[in-house]
Amino acid sequence: TNKIMRKINFSAGPSALPEEVLNEAAAEMLDCNGTGQSVMEMSHRSKAYEPIIAECEALVRELLAVPENYKVLFLQGGASTQFAMIPMNLKKNGKAAYINTGVWSKKAIAEAKKYLTVDVLATSEDKTFSYIPKVEPIVGDYDYLHYTMNNTIMGTKWAYIPEAKRPDGSEIPLVTDASSCILSEPLDISKFGVVYAGAQKNLAPAGVTLVIIREDLIPETMPVENTPTMLQYKIHADAGSMYNTPPCYTIYMMGKVLKWIKKNGGAEGMAKRNQEKADLFYDYLDNSDFYHATAEKGSRSLMNIPFLTKYDGEEATAINKKFVAEAAAAGLVNLAGHRLVGGMRASIYNAMSLEGVKALIAFMDKFAKEN
Numbered sequence: 001t002n003k004i005m006r007k008i009n010f011s012a013g014p015s016a017l018p019e020e021v022l023n024e025a026a027a028e029m030l031d032c033n034g035t036g037q038s039v040m041e042m043s044h045r046s047k048a049y050e051p052i053i054a055e056c057e058a059l060v061r062e063l064l065a066v067p068e069n070y071k072v073l074f075l076q077g078g079a080s081t082q083f084a085m086i087p088m089n090l091k092k093n094g095k096a097a098y099i100n101t102g103v104w105s106k107k108a109i110a111e112a113k114k115y116l117t118v119d120v121l122a123t124s125e126d127k128t129f130s131y132i133p134k135v136e137p138i139v140g141d142y143d144y145l146h147y148t149m150n151n152t153i154m155g156t157k158w159a160y161i162p163e164a165k166r167p168d169g170s171e172i173p174l175v176t177d178a179s180s181c182i183l184s185e186p187l188d189i190s191k192f193g194v195v196y197a198g199a200q201k202n203l204a205p206a207g208v209t210l211v212i213i214r215e216d217l218i219p220e221t222m223p224v225e226n227t228p229t230m231l232q233y234k235i236h237a238d239a240g241s242m243y244n245t246p247p248c249y250t251i252y253m254m255g256k257v258l259k260w261i262k263k264n265g266g267a268e269g270m271a272k273r274n275q276e277k278a279d280l281f282y283d284y285l286d287n288s289d290f291y292h293a294t295a296e297k298g299s300r301s302l303m304n305i306p307f308l309t310k311y312d313g314e315e316a317t318a319i320n321k322k323f324v325a326e327a328a329a330a331g332l333v334n335l336a337g338h339r340l341v342g343g344m345r346a347s348i349y350n351a352m353s354l355e356g357v358k359a360l361i362a363f364m365d366k367f368a369k370e371n
């Protein structure tokens, strides 16, 4: 038999999936549960498919302890479509608060501006988004407050949940983009109005966006005239994410990944595993005179760790290129930083093992000595 040579994959998304999950999917490729069909070939309204989406939703609810009064939706169009759906559905008075912590926040802000007035109440752009600003409790007449919980490109993560209320003391719903940190650690869903996440990092292959939304925030009639049917939360909530054909296979894969998370200790288990990996890697970077992390302490992501070497300018460009190429030759792939920021980035989502991080450090040590 041919031995399959798997790479150690540091991709920021789509990202490595647990090997166990891939093997299971492979075993069921031609015949899932005695149906004689691949899940790819099943009607989404069939008896065979029904339990697949139901189980996936049940696992989301269990692993994130989703309260009863929240809907769990499986949507398409990526997290990017949520940038528009949020303002289109949550608009009331017509003003929303946003915090700008990087590229994805900016995109969310730009999209929201098409539908309502946006107040950007804090930004970390002054230091190229290398930190999360300290936001004092917000008071204002806002329909919601939006922030990006984990900044995939800059490698920062909110270490706290911001607070916001209206002048009359009533709550302002919190909306967060958790695309690159969902289920990497426990999250108190009850503190949020909407939590959304593209699945292609911690949950599944690309193709589905998980949206967890408090029921009272789903409007009966759309505040924005002529909102396309597909962009209305109510349509999807009322139809159990089956208004049209859902991304059936991706949801099936998400169910398998969630089972793997459950088997490995759930959100707490992931937090422990991720903290151990991140501590090891940051500790290595902080004690190196060749490499350094770009995100500030106190704002660092457990999932995406951008780093640079001691070189500057053109020398840096050359050494980064060399690093990425030699790492790939050593079986450590997808380590180039995002095209907008350069350098290197190791994305170490749930599926990355501690051994994978150790292998990266061993390579980095060797590379530093040689360069």
Ligand code: PMP
Binding pocket: 013, 077, 078, 079, 080, 081, 104, 148, 150, 151, 152, 153, 177, 178, 179, 180, 198, 199
């Ligand atoms: N938000 C964050 C934090 C992301 O990392 C990404 C994708 N990398 C997006 C939004 C955009 O997601 P999608 O490609 O699913 O639209």
